[in-house]
Amino acid sequence: MPSRITDASVEAMLTREKAQFLQRNPKSRTLAEESSRHWLQGVPMHWMVDWGTAFPLFIQRASGVGLTDADGNAYVDFCLGDTGAMFGHSPPELARRLRQASEDGFTTMLPSPDAAIVGRLLAERFGLPYWQVTATASDANRSTLRWCRAITGRKKILIFNGCYHGAVDETFVSLEDGKQKPDPALIGEPRDLNELTRVVEFNDIPALEAALAPGDVACVLAEPVMTNIGMVLPDTGFHAALREITQATGTILIFDETHCLSSGPGGYSGAHGLAPDAMVLGKPIAGGVPAAVYGFSQAVAERIRTYLKTRTPGHSGIGTTLSGSKLQLALMRTMLETYFTPEAFAPLIELARRLEKGIADVIIKYGAPWHVVRVGARVEFMCSPDRPRNGGEASRIIHRPIDMAIHHYLLNRGVVITPFHNMMLVCPATTKAHVETLIEGLDNCLAELV
Ligand SMILES: Cc1ncc(COP(=O)(O)O)c(C=O)c1O
Secondary structure: OOOOOOHHHHHHHHHHHHHHHHHHOHHHHHHHHHHOOOOHHHOOOHHHHOOOOOOOOOEEEEEEOEEEEOOOOEEEEOOHHHHOOOOOEOOHHHHHHHHHHOOOOOOOOOOOOHHHHHHHHHHHHHOOOEEEEEOOHHHHHHHHHHHHHHHHOOOEEEEEOOOOOOOOHHHOEEEEOOEEEEOOOOOOOOOOHHHOEEEEOOOOHHHHHHHHOOOOEEEEEEOOOEOOOOOEOOOOOHHHHHHHHHHHOOOEEEEEOOOHHHHOOOHHHHHHOOOOOEEEEOHHHHOOOOOEEEEEOHHHHHHHHHHHHHOOOOOOOOOOOOOOOHHHHHHHHHHHHHHOOHHHHHHHHHHHHHHHHHHHHHHHHHOOOOEEEEEOOEEEEEOOOOOOOOHHHHHOOOOOHHHHHHHHHHHOOOEEOOOOOOEEEOOOOOOHHHHHHHHHHHHHHHHHHO
């Protein structure tokens, strides 16, 4: 019989922890006040106020798994820049390479000798032969969608309800009572996104089949595991069906592996033998320095070449000046050579297993109506007894005051997990002791909540 966590116990914890947050962070508070004079919404990037705290923590230093804020408080970081720092903050090999690269120039609008090596490494690790570089995963997704539309001559894309693929306009459409609806929170979008996008629930094979049957969808853009609405795992057979249906309808299958890179050196596709037509990798691919890549299969690349023969010359709408830069290539090379390797991943995954088990034990100890999931080095607990099978189910679980109470509780005790949901990443600098600190924090938190 699961224990009950009452609204009153959550409220009491949140009120107390919010007060403690104010007390612990006077310098961050002052910096927030000063910053609000010249930054829109008080921060250099507006999401930074979305952590749910009264003001953002101002981070003085980030190294390995450690953060130190402006007040001198130390934290063990399991958020790791929401995957940008998946291999730790300033990973040593990358920092060394960055120091060297800083003498050789950053951007030239021409390839550097690292290009040949990085292209080969991407093909070897991720199984697709042709690649391009962008500055962000959002850009990589946008570019991939354009190529897919160009070569198929189809306008629509298909996404899964509750997905997130970055600032990509046509992915902000979701299902409400079975009807698709553009996200009303989207700022300044003049188009009717319903015309560009079809949405179905993850793991819903009949709905996917029906949505692709007319043959007017250029591509499916999907994370192989949904990671931005809690974690939603694919049912057995879902990926086989997705591959089969996309192939049968001439729809290009793009996997956005930006977060699923936590699965191993070849991403989730590599770890599970999946073969998408295209792939997007962002955030940690250059260790957190802005870079992303997208890759295509031989067949897609050949269609692109054919398309290019007839294309009108001029602006393509794809590509930005700082993409494919010397600096990005140098850093991606180091990341691929040093960190995207089976040897580097093995200890991360082992430690993430320990974290998953520790959290599962705490859940059982208190009979909490929660569950925990893991994808490689990525672990997430969700405050519901059952695993959601799709974005609709997941959205009813997350973003509740309980998450906010837990986040505040952990922050005030020197542990950071990802805002918006309850994701934790293990990096090479994470130790068993760090993991035990997090498990103990959750244990104490639950002792008070149930
Ligand atoms: C799966 C996925 N794709 C793309 C992005 C966009 O990444 P960026 O914000 O670096 O462009 C994100 C960001 O969280 C993401 O989770």
